[in-house]
Amino acid sequence: MAFLAPLWLSLAVLAAVPVLLHLLRRNISARVEFPAVRYLQSAERESSRDVRAKNLWLLLLRILIIILLAVAAARPMWTRGEGTPRALAIVLDNSLSTTALVGGTPVLERLTAAARELRAASGSAERLWLITADGTLYTGPDAIDAALSRVIALPGAGQLDAAVRSAVALTQSSGSDGGAVAIITDGQRTSWPSDIPATSARVRVFVPSLLPPPNGAILSAVAQPQWWTPRGTLELTVQAVRDSTAYRIAIGDNTLARGVIIRNAGDSVATARIPLVGAGTGWQALEISLEPSGVGADDHAIVPIVVGSAPAVRELAGEFAAAAVSALRESGRVRTSGEVTVSIAPAAAIAALPALILPPSDAGGLAAANASLARLGIPWRFAAEQRGAQVVRGLHDELRGDSAIRVMQWFPLVAQSGAIGDTIAAVGSSVWMVRGPKWLLVGSPLHPASTTLPVRATFVPWLADALSNLASGTTAAVHATAGDPITPPAGATALRSADGTVRRSVSGGAMPAPADPGLYFWMRGADIAGAVGVRLDDGEPQLARATGAELTSRFGGPDRAELNADAAAFLRSVRQSGASQPMAAPLLLLALLAVLAEAWLSGRFRTRAAAGADSPARTA
């Protein structure tokens, strides 16, 4: 016999109340003078046996009623020996946090071992399911055995709550009274972020009492700029478990840098800007590794960069553009001549792509500009000149947070039939900046009288990235968490991994980022149109175990969940759960019968007393 709410058993102490009342009643203290005591003695002799028997029965019935109610409230489960559950759904937590090493062994190995024991202990004739943290369902002993032999950790927290709901639904739909849900987890708090809606099922949870190790992790890694010539900078932010965190940065087998990041006293996060010199040419995966700690997977990150010679720039866009290009030349980000030359000029002055294309300085050059666009094959046109102060929308990402760009003069960009391109910025309801393969159209001349863009501090870095993208024919690389929605650039036809092993077609619109972390390319036919760096889940690297109370509350409280830290006890509990039957209803029925018996017995004696009171002898 087991109890789901054993605290209610404390109600059984109320059984002492009728006993006390019985004893107090017998200890009558009132004294009454009564001369006819001889008749009382005679009556006592006649009725004492009946009265005592009745009182004893009433006492026993009342005690029985209270005890039955207390036991029923404690929700007893009757266990028929060591029977195994007829239907068993095992939820195995293989989230990223289970890769943490405790005592040299990954937690996932221990969890998997517990699942294997449970699987082995279950009869082959039972209905058996295994659900992993990502919701994958395995049915039947053979499939489960195979899954357990090759289970690996997910890159993130997964969807354990959905897995538990599926498990409960499976056991309930099996139509078996002896269904059980067994959850095997490391208790990582981020794996159980919210309460699971109350179910009628009681779950058994195995949470080994393994203290999570300190975990270092790469929280962010950003390459600046994206085009390395071959120099560049990596801004690396880590969760530090010690005062210094060692790192290694490499491209392939070529180590670019080794060093340590020092954290400030009291901080758990440290950031460093690391200047690097890239290796190779074209798109490269910058691999960052920290010294191994806790969860191994988050000790690594991949950042996409482009390595190559600085692009050559031909600038015909006025003094502000000229000053910015001059600054970039001085820093080596652009050159005067090279294999690829990017033009910065009004449309009429563009002879070939790639180019950053500007409108004419006044409406008079509009026709020539549009004619030039047509000649270059760009499916966009400048519309009639507009004047008036307006705020540019949509440049937030492009300008790294600086969105306070205004325009005073602009030529709205109008798409032609079959146009492709990524709208980057807009003024009012008209397009102001749009990007296509090898071209970038801007709706205002780069002059402070037309727009504040060239006089903002972010202008030069933005221009450097824009020129790099134009030179490489790609969009800027984006970073995404596995599963997050990502939007393909204009004209993209596929997304493939850097090593070419994974390729997904693009059907337009947003799509989820790949589950496996790494470097992916947007493909435009055979050309690379952009890159996506997929990183791990942000929450899992923060190793923090939920307390027993927190986990219990996730499943609806102690009535719904039984937690075990001991594998043997967990196994025993699951085995017994299938053979358990709720006993509350039969006990309540028994209590009702006892109440009826008590009422009948009391009424019977009252009736006898009343009959005696109205006897003919009294009224004679």
Next chain:
Amino acid sequence: MSLAQQTRPDLIDPAVLTALGGLEVRARWLVDGFLTGLHRSPRKGFSVEFAEHRPYQPGDDLRYIDWKIAARTERWVVKQFEEETNLRAVILLDVSRSMQWKSAGAKITKQVYAEQLAAALALLLLKQRDAVGLVRFDDQIRTVVPPRARPAHFQRLAAAMQEPSAGRDSRLDLALQQASHLIRRPGIVIIISDLLIDGEMATPGLRALRAAGHDVLAMHIMDPGERSLDAATDARFIDSETGVEVAASGREIRAAYDAAVEQAITAWQALFVEQGARYALCDTSAPFGMPLHRAFAARDSVRG
């Protein structure tokens, strides 16, 4: 019930009656009312020796009207005779401590009721020219008043009834024995007691009295609270005479108690009848008329 019946003292609530006047006065009211109910003059007896004339009163036997005087004076007078003493009666009055008890709902004790009944009986018998004696007893004989037939004897009887006593037992056997000494020729012995004694105690005395030709009437005085136990009482019941205690719940034992009382009443009735005696149960809440009738009937049967 007519208005006359309501105002007759022998038919009103004993509690109301005992609140009016002293024992003697109440006894006279009772007897007057009782005799009025019998339609018989209470004034004189009707024996064989002429005593005097008196004016006719309603209820007088027409046989005793002196027709000669009526014819001569046109006044109706009846002849009175010096009545002989008809019989000798002894009242055995139990004055033990148990007689001084009354239940919560009762207004008078058993002893008050018994004394009032004894006084009325004594007066009634004296008015019939019977000699009346009194024996008061508890655990011993407290008072012995030999039978006399003089009307003034009533004052002595009444005074004796009010003497103090509170013995812890009722020695009816001693009282019966004393009665047999007081009356030599056949007479009547009236026992007024709550009979909270063993029946065996009374049997020899009763048998001796009956053998001597005496008639015996037992008037069993009971409080309503003794007839039927109060169901609301849970207590330790104490017998003030014996000190015996019994803890009981009124609700639980009431039926058995009532049965035990009825059994006891039946047993007493059987015992007296077996000995050729009469038995009357007197509830202290009932008017005195009924027991007086029973006693008067007994007296008449003795006179034959």
